[in-house]
Amino acid sequence: MNKNLKLYIYAAIAICILVGSSYLYTRFGREKEVEITLNEAPKELLIGETGSLTFTIKNNTKAHMSFDISFESKYFDTNSTFKEELDPNKASSFALDIKAKNIDENSKKTNFKIIVRSEEKSFVKNLEIIIKKPDVIIDEVKPDKLKVKAKSTKYISVRIKNKEKIDLTNLKIRLTSEYRYYSIDREGLEKIDDSYVYAINESLLYNEDLSKTFYITSDLTPGSMRVEYILKVELLWKDFLMDEKNVYLEVEP
Known part of the structure; x- marks a missing residue:
């Protein structure tokens, strides 16, 4: 082998050893400090x-x-x-x-x-x-389509289910619509801005479900035109959104 080539190879090996040693010290020696x-x-x-x-x-x-x-x-x-x-x-x-x-x-x-x-x-x-995220869902909203006469009241039932392997508290159901002329009622319901919020006070146990009923009244005056709108049903845990479903409502004069 050419003598100069050998020198180049030895020099390259030496450089690799120096660089590697420097890296190992920086990576591991410093950590030991x-x-x-x-x-x-x-x-x-x-x-x-x-x-x-x-x-x-x-x-x-x-x-x-x-x-x-x-x-x-x-x-x-x-x-x-x-x-x-x-x-x-x-x-x-x-x-x-x-x-x-x-x-x-x-x-x-x-x-x-x-x-x-x-x-x-x-x-x-x-x-x-x-x-x-905890595995808690809106299992069913029933019915998911409603026809409501003006100034009349219908109800929806919201069932939620806890699939998480711990008991859950701090759950809320929030109902919201862009349609302004309606109201929702049930004991414990609170109106916050444009939404109706119901705080579930009891713990929801693992693999258990619970249902809540909400009464919806259309405030559309008789003689007005027919209106269709969406009521959004959301499940919150510690104010984080967990699940949501839509209810389609048709208000007739």
Whole structure:
């Protein structure tokens, strides 16, 4: 083999070793300077639910270190930050509450970062938390089509079902329409802006269902033209939308 070619090969190997060693030190050696250990962390949270996170930071160097600790995730509400001073080989533990935000899909794996900064160095601990929506649905709205005479009253029955393997509270049924000339009645119903909201006070047990009846009165005056409109029935949990169905109404003079 050509002598110069051998030298080029040896030089290339040496460069690869140096680059690799530098990367390994940056990737792993630096992490050993500061140790971040998770003590407690939720593996799964429902939207709107709060979980507890505890972790420990240890200074493995021979020097005193100052730390700024923050957190990063677009799927959780947490504005907490910490500052800490640690002597060599000393550790300190921290606790915070993290609240899961709403998600578009039924379930999502999310990333939560613990970021520890000291001067120009950063140390990161990643954890994966699943956020999910509770499996609670509007099982049936009956009837889903209504003909209502002006100034008369009809009713609809809304049945909801809990398929989540825990008891659920904080459930609400909201009824809304762009049509202005109607009213809805039942005990416990509250009018909020353009909607009628009914808060379900009892717990809905796993695999159980419950039905509520709502009375709808058309305020269209006799002699007016026939009107068709949609009444939207929505199921809320902790004010998050879980499910919705439409009722089609026809008001006759």
